[in-house]
Amino acid sequence: MLKVFKDWIDRYFADEQAVLLVVLLVAGLSVVIIFGGTLAPVFASLIFAYVLQGLVAKFEKKGISHVVSVLIAFTVFVGIFLAILLIVLPMVWHQMTAFLNESPLMLKKALDWLKLLPQQYPELISPELVQEWLDTAAAKTAEVGPLALSFVSSSIPGIMALIIYLVLVPILVFFFLKDKKLLINSIVSLLPTERTLLNQIGDEMNDQIANYIRGKVVEIVIVGIVTYLGFVAFGLNYSALLALLVGLSVVIPYIGAAVVTVPVALIGLFQWGTGSEFIWMMVVYGVIQALDGNVLVPLLFSEAVNLHPVAIIVAVLFFGGLWGFWGVFFAIPLATLVKAVFNAWPRDESGVGDPESN
Numbered sequence: 125m126l127k128v129f130k131d132w133i134d135r136y137f138a139d140e141q142a143v144l145l146v147v148l149l150v151a152g153l154s155v156v157i158i159f160g161g162t163l164a165p166v167f168a169s170l171i172f173a174y175v176l177q178g179l180v181a182k183f184e185k186k187g188i189s190h191v192v193s194v195l196i197a198f199t200v201f202v203g204i205f206l207a208i209l210l211i212v213l214p215m216v217w218h219q220m221t222a223f224l225n226e227s228p229l230m231l232k233k234a235l236d237w238l239k240l241l242p243q244q245y246p247e248l249i250s251p252e253l254v255q256e257w258l259d260t261a262a263a264k265t266a267e268v269g270p271l272a273l274s275f276v277s278s279s280i281p282g283i284m285a286l287i288i289y290l291v292l293v294p295i296l297v298f299f300f301l302k303d304k305k306l307l308i309n310s311i312v313s314l315l316p317t318e319r320t321l322l323n324q325i326g327d328e329m330n331d332q333i334a335n336y337i338r339g340k341v342v343e344i345v346i347v348g349i350v351t352y353l354g355f356v357a358f359g360l361n362y363s364a365l366l367a368l369l370v371g372l373s374v375v376i377p378y379i380g381a382a383v384v385t386v387p388v389a390l391i392g393l394f395q396w397g398t399g400s401e402f403i404w405m406m407v408v409y410g411v412i413q414a415l416d417g418n419v420l421v422p423l424l425f426s427e428a429v430n431l432h433p434v435a436i437i438v439a440v441l442f443f444g445g446l447w448g449f450w451g452v453f454f455a456i457p458l459a460t461l462v463k464a465v466f467n468a469w470p471r472d473e474s475g476v477g478d479p480e481s482n
Contacts, residue, residue, distance in 0.1 A: 191302070
């Protein structure tokens, strides 16, 4: 048994660069797990800087200096940042408040509909079963008050964190763009001179991660705006709130679209019932989802991520459980990184562990 284990170590960890890669991966994972919450503004700023770096590169190709290119890209970022902060968020907050105010009426409609089920389907649903559902709903409703109070209390630190984000993120984005080469060279100088394996994996991942982040941000914006326009055209209540949810749902492959369909359908049912407006609204929503998956995604993501759907779902669950929203957002790049490491990992194929070689 020990010989088998030793042969396995000799095969996969005989290369010094492989050991270095393991150390770096473990160290990076530990930093994210331990200090992930504290460094969240840094990670968010890195994402925005990644998105804007493409714009900076385009200006530099036209002969514009690096500093001026950074200033132009940063001005675009600040403009979009302020538009979201002053226009989009207040609209979403207003609709969320309206939804919470009208939720008791929606609950009453749902309970009235439940009471009619035994009359409509007497052979399937009994009055006792409906009463059990009503008792459960009443018990859950009684818990809403304490939960709301707890949410308000826990929101105070969240508001302070939001203020920190609003101040730190733009500053960090500017310096990440302006001093990109200086920061990268500082990190590289700490690594060993011989790092062929790291360079191979880094080159493979750099374009894929940059393409993924930029494409995903553009996809969120396009899907959110188109969905909002479609909902507004039908006069659907809480259009901005639902469009925001639909836009963010593209972050989670497969699962996001299925989950966000539930609130869209429920709001439509409460507003129109099962009439033609509801049917047409859901048809348009389905067309938007189909165009996103079959047209927009292939156009945006020039480098396809060759991962099996099962691997993607497992990555979303695993990294999402570790790091929440950012883990879900980076699930595919992280899964691609794992695959790149596996493919590039040095192996001793000289016959170690082969009985015929002994």
